[in-house]
Amino acid sequence: MSTLASFKSLSRAMVRGFLRDRGALFFTILFPLMFLVIFGGVFGNQTTSKADVIEVGTVQVLDQAKAGAGAELDKVMSITKSTDLKGALKKVEEGDAAAAVEQRGNEVIVHYSAADQVVSGTVRGTLNSIVQTANIAATGRPPVYELSVQQVEDDSTKAIQFFTPSLLGWALASAGVFGASQTLVTWRTKGILRRLRLSPAPISAVFGARVTVSVGIAMAQLVLFLAVARLPFFGLRLEDSWWMAIPLVVSGVLAFLSIGMVIGAWAKTQEAAQTVTQLVVLPMAFLGGSFFPIDASPGWMRAISYVFPLRYLNEGMLNVMTRGLGPGSALPQIAILLGISVVGGLVATRLFRWDDA
Known part of the structure; x- marks a missing residue:
């Protein structure tokens, strides 16, 4: 079996498995989308509070x-x-x-x-x-200097402009880390990795299919989030460089997959993998600025937030999707996310084992 044929076959199998898994489908697609609808409905029309x-x-x-x-x-x-x-x-x-x-x-x-x-x-x-x-x-003296203040966003800027990229980032992080860690542990404990090792399918095709399917699911999340947020009820406005969110999402998915692979390679049981994943994803969601602006946090929280890749994904998507910054503004975040994916991949490779023995 050729590498391309193995890649296509494995990709189809993974997509079918994902679509048949109602739990994964709910927590990957519908659950984050539900948060967007709730946050957008409650806060979407609010601007800066007085x-x-x-x-x-x-x-x-x-x-x-x-x-x-x-x-x-x-x-x-x-x-x-x-x-x-x-x-x-x-x-x-x-x-x-x-x-x-x-x-x-x-x-x-x-x-x-x-x-x-x-x-x-x-x-x-x-x-x-x-x-x-x-x-x-x-x-009685006129001032020498005059201060003029101008808001960088226009008066029509609403909270939905900030909720859409940040909640999307949280959804991508959760799906990437949970998906990679749970999949790797499940495959190893059930002997699937051992069978794949002995099959004619190259290992590169196996992991390539996993990455491709994850990126495809992330693109579906991006499309759904933007489609819902741009409904007249929510009124999301995208800036000219919004398309840079695509390479940002891809680099973010790679970073989160690498973190999940590290956890999956280290953990011996699904329970251990799930516990460690939650300990990583939940703090990352809050300290990465998915639920509240990290700039409004104390200094020590802002300093810790630089450790988490979600901060860079959220910041990059906010810059190009809603703040109107140019495509170049996303390049530093993309570079950092790709760097994290490389480091995570190397660590996962060192920890990786085919079976529990």
């Missing part, structure tokens, strides 16, 4: 800012008035408000909680700008 600020009593500089630039201020803050300082502080402490602002003479006091550093930092920065503007106005 910080809730309580104005306690009369805060003159804040009232002046609302009168002079109310429309711009409304984009970042939702201001409510109150006369109860104690109640306002309690709301801030419980997380129901980002800050409470009061004015005592010429002193503007911002009460905030350290629980949400991102939101409180935004509020403090905005209020500091308001106070500085009021100080300049009080001197």
Whole structure:
């Protein structure tokens, strides 16, 4: 049997096996797609959230800012008035408000909680700008410099733009790592690897078919995700360089397969392989930025995230699919993912064994 004939035969067998396995079909295709539908339905029409600020009593500089630039201020803050300082502080402490602002003479006091550093930092920065503007106005001198702020995304940018690439990355990582580790352990424990070794089919055809089928399934995931996200209900807009997601997906699949191969080559039982895979995939999903923006995380979490290949896949797809960056922006991520796949493949080769003996 020629290598090409073996490759085609094995590929057909693997595809049929995948389609017949309802569990694999559900967790590889339908389960991640369900998350996209839920996240897109709940958050899809949301844009950048506004910080809730309580104005306690009369805060003159804040009232002046609302009168002079109310429309711009409304984009970042939702201001409510109150006369109860104690109640306002309690709301801030419980997380129901980002800050409470009061004015005592010429002193503007911002009460905030350290629980949400991102939101409180935004509020403090905005209020500091308001106070500085009021100080300049009080001197009667025009400012030398003028600050102009522009949002990099237009006002139509929605959360679906970020959920689609990140949840797709999680789906690809789960399918790649779980699929490779479980397949390798199952084949070894059931003696399939031993029979393949003795069959006329070259080993290169066996692993080539496994990789080809995995890449094909990933392409199907990409098409389904984009088809669902681009429905009018969700409204995903793809940028001009979105097609670079294809080589990103391929390189990501290779990286995740190599990790799964390492786990499958090391583990002696399916239970061990499943446990280790979960210990790898779950932290990678959260620290790779699939469920929340990693840039909003503490510094130590951002530092750890660089260890996981999912971060590079998510970042690359976000750059070309929704941020409008050019094709070249994905090249560093592709190089890193391919490098991980090479290293993982070498480690898996060293750990690989045909049977449990």
